[in-house]
């Protein structure tokens with residue numbers, strides 16, 4: 049095989065990589081959870097981003113590490129303030145479907161300067177969170193692509 053053919057087939061492989069093949073289990077918290085409990089949850093679940101849902105289990109917002117750090121140094125009463133006060137909220141959440149290409153999602157991460165996107169599905173009452181795709185998943189896909197070519 050020529051280098052050109054390998055490059056072409058790698059490019060084809062990249063376009064075929066879908067979110068659904070690389071996504072992780074989402075970690076979600078209810079919008080009424082306290083900031084304090086959300087911080088505990090982030091450590092317990094060992095994730096960098098929590099997705100926030102309403103009482104119908106539909107996507108309401110996102111909490112990053114820095115969102116939680118900011119509020120913890122900002123003098124708010126972490127035991128009393130619910131996460132829906134400090135989260136980034138809908139409709140400003142960048143989300144994706146399991147059928148989206150990984151490359152498309154990677155571009156959204158770079159353009160929006162975010163580390164993770166919820167993978168969602170339209171439900172009766174709103175968007176249901178079915179997965180999580182992070183920069184770590186993208187890095188894993190990058191490595192997997194290399195391994196396919198013994199690189």
Ligand code: ADP
Nearest residue numbers: 110112113114136140141142161162163164165
């Ligand atoms: P950190 O804030 O820890 O650096 P991020 O870079 O992921 O983590 O988040 C930056 C900001 O963007 C945070 O305020 C966060 O709430 C928000 N954010 C994170 N993920 C998303 C997303 N998928 N859609 C919209 N906003 C997001």
